[in-house]
Amino acid sequence: MILANLYNKVMGFFRQAEQEEVESAKDTACNRLRVVLMQDRTNLTPELMDRMRRELVELLSKYVEMDKEALDLSLEQDGEQVALMLSIPVIRAKDEEEIKAALEAEDAEKECDDIVEDVEEEQVSDDTDEIEADENSDDEVEIQENDDEETVEDEKKETDQ
Amino acid sequence: MSGRVIVITSGKGGVGKTTTNANIGTALAKTGKKVVMIDTDLGLRNLDLLLGLENRIVYTIVDVVEERCKLKQALVKDKKNPNLCLLAAAQTRDKTAVTEEQLKDICEKLQKDFDFILVDCPAGIEQGFQNAVAGASEAIVVTTPEMSAVRDADRIIGLLEAKEEIKSYKLLLNRVRPNLIKSNDMMSVDDVVEILSADLIGIIPEDTGIITSTNKGEPIVNDEKSLAGKAYNNVARRIIGEDVPFLDLEEPKGIVAKMKKFFSNLKGETK
Known part of the structure; x- marks a missing residue:
């Protein structure tokens, strides 16, 4: 019994140490807010973003072969400037x-x-x-x-x- | 005299618009300014309760608009401070009982006799908001460090920026909980300011004293010991144009830290 308790405590300690790497509630709130405010401010709904993403895939597929599922399109704010960030994992350049x-x-x-x-x-x-x-x-x-x-x-x- | 018309708004309900209005109004009046508060939350009036004036209301803003009384007759004087007046909302009517033009007109008339006209705005972005904003040239956007309140504040700021009559707006961050911020469980003041990119006029700590002060109908600025009261008094001084630093909300821990804080406060006061 005592041993089990001790084991749990020790494991608990390590788990706590692991948890520190997990995003804090405050960071989650900030990140979620940034995304949602960007949508509010630009009138770009998730549906429209998805459509933009699909159209971009179609456009870029002409030039490169890419991982269509992993293509990431997001709005980010840098100070006053809103930037459209596009990250495309290229599988192979087309000849x-x-x-x-x-x-x-x-x-x-x-x-x-x-x-x-x-x-x-x-x-x-x-x-x-x-x-x-x-x-x-x-x-x-x-x-x-x-x-x-x-x-x-x-x-x-x-x-x- | 041409008084400043300031609308106090938030978008979201329950973040402390009316409490802010009552306290800033009372604090401004304490500095000797002549202040009138207009409750535009028709049908859901509460400013009278926070000021403890609910039994003194004879005429409301709707009576003024419908010419059942003169504007001056509808102004209810505060119990303690003769510099402070309230123009109450009607409880039996809805937001359509007063129009934007009528509110503008009332504000213009009051500007002649008062230094400050504080307009208490209803929650939401519908006609009630449009009415409240109509006569104002400045705005205070009240928000709390919660996602929904910040989002709604952002929406309100967008609407205020689109209004030509609003020359400036400031952010008031209410119900701040330093211990939650310290443990990274709540967005900090800096986070909210950065996300909304707006100028800050006040940081009000969460204070259980607000509940008792509301129950008594006595604004918390009258309580010298209350931290929230001090913070609201500072907001009033900033509105007048004084340069007042923001309160350090962090509670000092341990006796040494407390002593240090005590002495640094003393130093600050003698300067």
């Missing part, structure tokens, strides 16, 4: 040809978009809601492309391959 192919694919896609936009402008010039809805579901856009112009669809197929 010239891969980058070229990705960029060409994008250029082709842009051309498609231009054509689609022109068509859309003719159809509905002032309906922004619909365009927003399109952004949300890619399927819808593709269906429209099908209806609008066959050539667009063809071009897209080429680039996809």
